[in-house]
Amino acid sequence: MDRQLIISIGREFGSGGHIIAEALAKRFDLPLYDHNLLEHIAEEKNVDHEYLRKYEEKPKLKFFTKKVKGHTNSFSEHIFRMQFEYLQKKGDAGESFVVVGRCSEAMLSHNPNLVSVFVLGDTPCKIKRVKEVYGLKTDEEAHKMRIKKDMERKLYHNSHCKGKWGDSRNYHISINSSKLGIEKTVDLLEDYIREYISKN
Amino acid sequence: MLVAQVFSVMIFVVMFLVIISEKVERHIVTLLSAALMLIVVFGLCMHSFTAINEVLNLGSFAKLNFWYQSGQAHEESSGINWATIVFIMGMMVMVEGMGESGFFRWLCLGIAKLVKYRATSILITFMIMSLVLAMFIDSITVILFLAAVTLELAKLLKFNPVPLIMAEIFCANLGGSATMCGDPPNIIIGTSLGYSFFDFIMNTGFIALVSAIFVIVYYYICFRKPLKESEKSRGKAVYPQPSEAIKSKGEFLASTFIFLAAVVLLVTHAQTGLTVAAIGVIVTIATLIFAGKKSIMLIKKIDYKTLLFFIGLFVVVGGLEQTKILELLADLIVSICGDNKFLIVGIIIWASGIASALVDNIPFAATMIPVISSLSATTGIDLGTLSWSLAMGTDVGGSATPIGASANVVGISAAAQEGHFIGWGKYCKYAIPATFIVLVISTAIIYVRYL
Numbered sequence: 001m002d003r004q005l006i007i008s009i010g011r012e013f014g015s016g017g018h019i020i021a022e023a024l025a026k027r028f029d030l031p032l033y034d035h036n037l038l039e040h041i042a043e044e045k046n047v048d049h050e051y052l053r054k055y056e057e058k059p060k061l062k063f064f065t066k067k068v069k070g071h072t073n074s075f076s077e078h079i080f081r082m083q084f085e086y087l088q089k090k091g092d093a094g095e096s097f098v099v100v101g102r103c104s105e106a107m108l109s110h111n112p113n114l115v116s117v118f119v120l121g122d123t124p125c126k127i128k129r130v131k132e133v134y135g136l137k138t139d140e141e142a143h144k145m146r147i148k149k150d151m152e153r154k155l156y157h158n159s160h161c162k163g164k165w166g167d168s169r170n171y172h173i174s175i176n177s178s179k180l181g182i183e184k185t186v187d188l189l190e191d192y193i194r195e196y197i198s199k200n
Numbered sequence: 201m202l203v204a205q206v207f208s209v210m211i212f213v214v215m216f217l218v219i220i221s222e223k224v225e226r227h228i229v230t231l232l233s234a235a236l237m238l239i240v241v242f243g244l245c246m247h248s249f250t251a252i253n254e255v256l257n258l259g260s261f262a263k264l265n266f267w268y269q270s271g272q273a274h275e276e277s278s279g280i281n282w283a284t285i286v287f288i289m290g291m292m293v294m295v296e297g298m299g300e301s302g303f304f305r306w307l308c309l310g311i312a313k314l315v316k317y318r319a320t321s322i323l324i325t326f327m328i329m330s331l332v333l334a335m336f337i338d339s340i341t342v343i344l345f346l347a348a349v350t351l352e353l354a355k356l357l358k359f360n361p362v363p364l365i366m367a368e369i370f371c372a373n374l375g376g377s378a379t380m381c382g383d384p385p386n387i388i389i390g391t392s393l394g395y396s397f398f399d400f401i402m403n404t405g406f407i408a409l410v411s412a413i414f415v416i417v418y419y420y421i422c423f424r425k426p427l428k429e430s431e432k433s434r435g436k437a438v439y440p441q442p443s444e445a446i447k448s449k450g451e452f453l454a455s456t457f458i459f460l461a462a463v464v465l466l467v468t469h470a471q472t473g474l475t476v477a478a479i480g481v482i483v484t485i486a487t488l489i490f491a492g493k494k495s496i497m498l499i500k501k502i503d504y505k506t507l508l509f510f511i512g513l514f515v516v517v518g519g520l521e522q523t524k525i526l527e528l529l530a531d532l533i534v535s536i537c538g539d540n541k542f543l544i545v546g547i548i549i550w551a552s553g554i555a556s557a558l559v560d561n562i563p564f565a566a567t568m569i570p571v572i573s574s575l576s577a578t579t580g581i582d583l584g585t586l587s588w589s590l591a592m593g594t595d596v597g598g599s600a601t602p603i604g605a606s607a608n609v610v611g612i613s614a615a616a617q618e619g620h621f622i623g624w625g626k627y628c629k630y631a632i633p634a635t636f637i638v639l640v641i642s643t644a645i646i647y648v649r650y651l
Contacts, residue, residue, distance in 0.1 A: 045619035046355070052619060064624060066603040067222055068340065069503070071613035073602045075623070078616040 004113040005030065005096045005197060008104040010157075010171065013149035014126030014133075014142075016182045017119035018100055023186040025098040028193070033087070034100040041082050055079050056102075080160050083107075101153065105171055106161040112200070115193050118166055118174040119185070125178035172196070204245035208523045211236050212516055212567075219560060227505040230512025237519035246522070255279035255518035267478045279518040283391040283477040284384075285507055290480025291381065294458055295341045296501045297487040300494065301455040304333075304345035305445035312353055317439060319359040319427040320420070323367060326350065327416050330368040331408075334375030335382050336463055339607035342372045347614035355618075356437045359430035362620050363423035366627060369611040370599050370634050374415060376607075377595035378408035381466060381476065384510075385565030385594040389587050391477075392569050396470040403588045404595075407645050411596075411638040418634055454490035458483060510562075517566045526567065530574035541581050541651050545589050546643060548572065552593025553639050557600035565594045585650040592642040600635040602627045 007024055011017020018034065025032040033040075038056060042049035055075040065074035072078070084107050090097060091111050099108075105116035121129075123143075130142040157165035168174040173192055177185045215233035219226045242251045253259075257279040260266050266283065298304065311329055315321035326346060333342045346368045347361075354361035376383030380390040380400040390400060446452045465472070465479045474482075488495040520526050537543040548568075555564050572586040598605030602612055602624055612622045 042619065047619035051621070055621065062221075064603070066609050068606040068609040068613075071610045073609045073612040073616070073622075075616060075621045078613070078621075081617075082619075 003197070004091075004094050004111075005193070006091060006104075006108055006111055006114045007098040007193065008108060008114060008116040009098065009100050010105055010116070010118040010166065011101065012120045012126065012166070013146045013153070014130040015119045015121035016129060016177045016185075019182055020117075020119055020177065020186055020189065021098050021100045023182075024189060024193070027186070027190050028096075028098070030096050030098050032098045032100070033102075037083055037086060037099070037102065038079070041086055045082075052079060052082075076156065077160070080156075103157055103161050106157075106163055115196055116171045116173075117189060118168065118171040120166065120174060120176050122176065122178035204241050205523045205525050205528075207245055208237065208241045208519045208525055211241070212520055215516055216559070216563060219563070225505065227509040227512065230509050230516060232512075234512040234515035237516050241519050241523065248522075251522045255515055255522065257282060265475070267475055268473050269475055280511055280514040281388060281391050283475060283480075284387045284514075285510055287381065287387060287391070287476040287480035288384070288510070289502060289507060290483040291338065291462075292502050292506075293484045293487045293498055294455075294462060295337050296498050297451075297491055297494075298337075298455040298459055299341065299345070300447070300491075300498075301451040302445040302447045303452060303455050303459070304341075305349060306442045306452070307333075308346060308349035309440055309445055310442040312349070313439065313442060317353065317357055317437075319357060319364075319430050320424055322350075322353065323364050323423060323427060324416060324420060326364060327367050327371045327419060328412075330371040331375035331378075331412055334372040334607075335379045335405075336459070336466070339372040339376050339383065339605070340610050342375075343369060343607045343611045344614065346372075347611050351614065351618050351620075352440065356439065357430065359427055360620070361618075362615060362622055362626070363419070363427065363630075365611050365615050365620075366622065366630055367419040367423065369605075369608050370415060370419070370631060371412070372607045372611075373595060373599040373605050374408055374412060374638065377592055378405040379466070383591075383595045384562045386591050387476070388562070388566050389569060389591055393573070393583065393587055395584070395587065397466045397476075398470045399584070400591075401467070403584065404591050407588070407592055407642050410645065411641045414637050414641060415634055418637060419630070422630055451490070451494075455487070458486050458490065461486070513563055513566055517563070517570070520567065521570045526570040527574045530571045530578065533571070533575060534578055539579060541579070542647060544575065544579060544581060545585060545646055545651060548575075548586055548589040549593040549639060549643050549646070552590055553597030553600075553635065556594045556597030557604045557635070561594040561598050561605065565590060568594075582650065585646060588650075589642075589646055592646075593639070596635055596638045596642065599638075600628065600632050 009017050009021040038052045039049045042052050056079055083102050087107055091108050108114045126146055127139050127142045130146050136142045154165045163170035211233050215229055218229045242248055260282050311325050312322055315325050330346055347365050350361050350364045380386050380397045462483050491498050568590050576583040576586055602608050615622055
């Protein structure tokens with residue numbers, strides 16, 4: 001691809017957002033940044049990435065953190081800044097990529113080559129997917145896990161960004177993956193992105 | 201008066217909660233609270249322009265004793281403590297000039313070279329350096345420079361920088377307690393109650409020195425094993441040379457001279473009669489003259505937000521003082537403790553320590569000054585004894601938790617930027633016992649020496 005393309009995928013837990021991101025990365029032949037983003041950062045900092053992962057996409061604990069002249073003891077904030085700087089560097093260097101979550105739609109909103117997507121889903125479909133992917137026995141377990149993860153993502157996002165997590169006004173397109181299924185959703189998004197590129 | 205008291209307490213409590221919430225910048229919070237205190241409490245409730253005048257304290261600039269005090273004058277002042285503001289501003293300019301010249305980096309690298317880059321020796325010497333520098337310079341600056349060099353050396357020498365940074369943070373807070381200019385609560389106590397630099401050195405300085413011996417041994421015992429291991433496995437490295445840190449020889453010599461002159465002026469200010477406000481102005485002028493073209497940049501770098509925060513805070517606390525609320529608090533302490541001097545002093549040290557571990561120690565100290573003045577008047581306990589108790593409690597208590605003092609947050613943040621996280625568990629595991637040791641030593645010395 002001649003011009004830069006950055007696809008940001010925000011997602012509800014269990015909506016299949018990650019699989020959709022993988023599929024789009026394949027179709028546009030782009031590298032995918034998800035958990036591996038921290039692996040790259042850890043390599044640069046010469047620390048264990050598992051150590052950094054503990055604090056990834058975790059909300060800031062308000063009463064346990066403090067800010068002094070731009071410095072903070074919040075690790076969630078530091079992880080956010082590290083990822084922001086990393087993505088910013090890639091974006092500014094003109095690289096194309098697909099990135100999952102990590103407030104990327106807000107971090108890279110200034111980039112004219114960004115297409116931001118939010119994937120949501122119907123609750124029964126999300127519970128079914130979470131049960132399958134994580135090998136859970138009951139719907140109740142899957143439902144609890146889904147609620148917890150979505151709450152963490154929401155708190156993390158909203159504590160770092162002005163726009164609210166999942167608010168359709170902050171994304172180019174919001175799509176319910178349960179309505180068409182994963183494959184058709186990917187097709188639709190691919191068409192949308194190609195159309196968007198050709199017109200901008 | 202009752203309505204004024206209710207409003208002053210409400211303004212203070214809301215201000216405190218909004219500062220803690222960090223929703224609005226703290227200088228805006230204190231300035232708005234100060235405006236409310238002036239309009240609602242002094243204007244509408246008390247109809248007292250005298251109280252407004254006393255709290256704004258603008259006349260202090262015109263008084264000779266603001267700049268020069270002959271003899272051992274112990275004059276208490278209330279309202280905006282302009283001496284504190286002028287002194288802090290002077291130190292900000294001086295420290296900015298020193299940072300620009302490469303002084304701190306040169307010092308850190310020089311000491312690391314002197315101890316042949318051995319991790320355990322770096323631990324001990326950096327703790328001492330943090331302690332000594334924080335006696336004269338604000339602990340945030342000390343930690344910013346020390347942590348940066350510690351992280352750089354840790355990368356080269358392949359040791360974990362976290363133990364060193366934790367120990368440096370603790371020593372910076374402890375060093376700050378030793379002198380009048382080391383920590384904002386001490387500056388406020390000293391300038392409000394009329395104590396000299398020498399008074400602090402002889403009292404809190406002595407306690408800090410004894411505590412430092414125990415603290416250095418404590419941290420050495422805690423961290424010697426992993427650091428010694430790293431010494432064995434370290435390979436060859438190209439070490440940064442101290443001389444590389446100096447950006448301009450002229451600026452470096454000038455800033456070193458100004459720093460040493462400031463130390464001499466502070467140590468001898470009881471003899472020379474120069475007040476801390478006068479020293480602040482001298483230091484500012486000297487730094488700006490030597491900085492030449494860079495002087496505009498140094499002025500721009502003054503942390504006006506912190507100065508405005510102090511101004512607003514002094515007005516709010518002045519409001520509590522004028523409405524006699526703090527006297528009520530002092531009476532409450534007396535009604536609980538009776539005339540038991542040991543209990544009162546113990547409560548001042550430990551309550552200040554625990555409170556400072558959780559909330560900002562600057563508003564706490566500013567609030568407690570009128571309380572200890574009142575306590576001294578009603579119980580007959582020497583005001584100095586209560587002042588040293590308050591200083592040690594507020595200065596050292598902040599070391600116990602990651603959010604207790606600004607230096608802690610800055611040190612933890614510097615480590616985190618390089619991927620080294622110091623969580624509450626890890627931090628408190630080492631800092632709480634160390635804080636406990638220092639508070640026990642402080643209590644013991646104050647009991648034996650003064651009561």
